[in-house]
Amino acid sequence: MNRISQSIAEILSVRQTQVDATIQLLDEGATVPFIARYRKExxxxxxxxxxxxxxxxxxxxxxxxxRRATILSSIEEQEKxxxxxxxxxxxxxxxxxLEDLYLPYKPKRRTKAQIAREAGLEPLALSLLGEPSLSPEQAAAEFIDADKDIGETKAALDGARQILMERFAEDASLIGRLREYMRDNGQLSAAVVSGKEQEGAKFSDYFEYSEAISKIPSHRALALFRGRNEGVLSLTLSVAENPGGGQPCEGMISKANSISQQSRAADDWLLETVRWAWRxxxxxxxxxxxxxxxxxxxEEEAIRVFASNLHDLLLAAPAGPHITIGLDPGLRTGVKVAVVxxxxxxxxxxxxxxHVPQxxxxxxxxxxxxxAQRHRAELVAIGNGTAxxxxxxxxxxxxxxxxxLKLQKLxxxxxxxxxxxxxxxxxxxxxxxxxxxRGAVSIARRLQDPLAELVKIDPKSIGVGQYQHDVNQGRLLRSLExxxxxxxxxxxxxxxxxSAPLLAQVSGLSNTLAQNIVSFRDEHGAFDSRKMLSSRVRRHRLIPLTEPYVRTTYTAPV
Structure with a gap:
């Protein structure tokens, strides 16, 4: 826990004691809104x-x-x-x-490198790597063994190459540097899949596209991934060659393993092994x-934007308790009208x-x-869809x-x-x-009180962003909720x-308890105080987390 709270404290630039106290409150069931407003001390x-x-x-x-604990346990069991x-x-x-460090010890299917090790070829691989002056063919000749399916020097050298390739690929420090280099210098290119030009015309901006992967904005990245998922675009990540020639990432692998062209007997073989390992x-x-x-x-950036859009929509200024006409526009099916x-x-x-056609x-x-005249309407709410x-x-x-009529429209x-x-x-x-x-009723009500009406709808269905269906739906839902x-x-x-959906969003209330409150209210009338609410609903005390958010506007009957 100390490691976790210390890390979070550094991210937020706050004291670790603040983080520890907050984690304790969260673990006790307190919600973020409750902690923010009533546990500042x-x-x-x-x-x-x-x-x-x-x-x-x-x-x-x-x-x-x-995951750290699992990895430590696994490697410890292997006695490594x-x-x-x-x-x-x-x-x-x-x-x-963590996964880079675990990769060499992670249980995996029997690889070509493992088969080569079992055939006794690891000493050959290590000797060529450590002594490039050795002739690969002469060194490999000593490892020919028909009983181990090594019938010629080529088979021995192929096995040794597989061992070195796996060694390079499982070097956590090297892989970390290569990843960072590709992240900083990689170019993501997109091209249209042959024959998909007409079908994928909406992605035409990306038919011949290239941009630094570190600079691609979220909306463009999501468009690229959508194009690939629809089978229209192919994506490739690459890095430019060095000015003097040569692939820079291959150069990094060579340098990390002291491999270079010095006209020694094994230099060409080792450099080819590096090329194979990289590619x-x-x-x-x-x-x-x-x-x-x-x-x-x-996705993180898009979800952040979606959440901001939803926040603005929910907290739009309510028109208040006015008699309202809701208009749900349409053409052929007509304009649906509801007065509330x-x-x-x-x-x-x-x-x-x-409208057309009638x-x-x-x-x-x-x-x-x-x-409007019959019901003395004051406002007209117009949906912003078709027509x-x-x-x-x-x-x-x-x-x-x-x-x-003195109407106002919005x-x-x-x-x-x-x-x-x-x-x-x-x-x-x-x-x-x-x-x-029913849509016209909802439109009228959401002008009166956007928050109270919109909480009845799955937040993902409110349509808060262009690519909301392309992002991780679980993370999106958690963020919007x-x-x-x-x-x-x-x-x-x-x-x-x-309503019950609105009450269910109150800190400390569940869907069941919210519905019970509404049912009790419908049967017995309005609550005149929080105390009455606490004592009457299922005979449970109201959870302390809930009370700050609940108010009653009760007028005693005459």
């Missing part, structure tokens, strides 16, 4: 952003420590754990570094790793056809005016023709409205209402009006 004033970083880093470092190797493993600060074993592995790292970096009162209760619905503009205008501009024009003309995001319409919650809230009309939790707990809820 324990954490030394860590804010929401620092706490989220701490929470995420804590998970990574605990996984790292668990030297003091130097143990020190290196204990000092490894990333999963990648067959090392470069492909590092290309996969670096492309994976690029994707992870791009100041609490979100549905007062009336309709479907009008002002073009019932004046008739639609009259229907809207009648609804939204045409519908906005309709609302503007309605206001111009009927100034006595455009709102309709993202996720169709998902809500077909959900079980919508069926429960709006029983008997046609699915197509954290945003919802932070927003709900920042605003708080009114226990007498909040």
């Amino acid at each position: 324990a954490t030394g004033g860590l804010d929401d952003a620092q706490l989220r970083t701490l929470f995420e880093r804590l998970g990574y470092l605990r996984e790292l420590e668990a 754990l030297t003091p130097e190797l143990k020190r290196d493993i204990l000092e490894a600060d990333t999963k990648t570094r 067959v074993k090392i470069s492909l592995r590092l290309e996969l790793e670096l492309l994976s790292a690029l994707r992870e970096r791009a 009162d100041s609490t979100g209760k549905v007062l009336g619905t309709d479907t009008i056809y002002p 073009r019932k503009w004046d008739h639609s205008m009259a229907r809207l005016a009648a609804l 939204s501009r045409e519908t906005d024009k309709l609302a503007a003309e309605l206001m111009q023709r009927h100034p006595e 455009m709102v995001s309709e993202a996720g409205a169709s998902v809500y319409s077909a959900s079980a919650l919508a069926s429960q809230e709006l029983p008997g209402m046609d699915v197509s009309l 954290a945003v919802v939790e932070d927003c709900v707990n920042a605003v708080g809820v009114d226990v007498n009006t909040a």
Whole structure:
């Protein structure tokens, strides 16, 4: 634990005691919003952003420590754990570094190098590496043994080469330097797969593309990976040759193993072994790793943007408790209309056809005016989907023709409205209402209170980014759920009006307890205090984590 908290303290530039106190609170079940607002004295004033970083880093470092323990145990069981190797493993600060160190000891399928060792060819490999003046053919002749399937010098040298290639590929320090060099100097190139030019026209910007892998922005990286996944693009990572000629990574391998061209008998053979090691074993592995790292970096940035977009959407200023007309625009299927009162209760619905192909503009205008007048509507919420501009024009003309209605119109995001319409919650809230009309109800309500309405929808369905379906869905969902939790707990809820999905986001409340609160409220009426809430709901005391976020607006009956 000391190692973990010390590492996090360095990342956040805070005291280790602050991190220790926060970890204890998290392990006891406290949520980030609760700790940020009501345990500042324990954490030394860590804010929401620092706490989220701490929470995420804590998970990574605990996984790292668990993997470290597994690796140490495995190597110890093999009786190969030297003091130097143990020190290196204990000092490894990333999963990648750990896996590099573990690779030579990791149980693996029987490799060509292992077969060569079993045939007794390791002394040949080491002697050629240590004494390049030896003739490879003459040295190999001593290892010919038909009983071991080594019938000629070529077979012996091939086996020795496999041993050295594996040795180079499992040198953790060397692999680390090669990875860093490729990360800093590698060029990622994309090309169109032959015959996919027309089918993949949307990726035409990347048909002849090359850019430093270290400088590729997240949106471009995700576009490249999408193109590859759809079979349109092929991706290749490479590094430029040295000005004087020669592959720089091969040069690094040669230097690390004291291999060079000095006209000695084994120099050419050793340099060819280096080329094989780089091209067959090392470069492909590092290309996969670096492309994976690029994707992870791009996903992290994209998820950060998606989370920020969702945060802004949830905390958009609510219009408040006004009677509102919701318009869900459409062309052929018409514009769906719903009127809700100041609490979100549905007062009336309709479907009008002002646009092509029916073009019932004046008739639609009259229907809207009648609804607005009958229910004394104050606001018009227009979904921003298909035909939204045409519908906005309709609302503007309605206001111009009927100034006595004193209407105001606003455009709102309709993202996720169709998902809500077909959900079980919508069926429960709006029983008997046609699915197509439920979206208009949601649009009206989200103008009144965006947060209260949008929490009813899976955050991934709200449509907060262009590439949200290309990123890791588990990580995306965890990030978006954290945003919802932070927003709900920042605003708080009114226990007498909040829906079950909204209550379920309150720190300390589960889905079951939230539903029980709503059921009790529906059966027995409003809660007049937190104390009543604590004592009545399932006869459990309200969890202390919950109380700061719950308020009651109770008016005693006359």
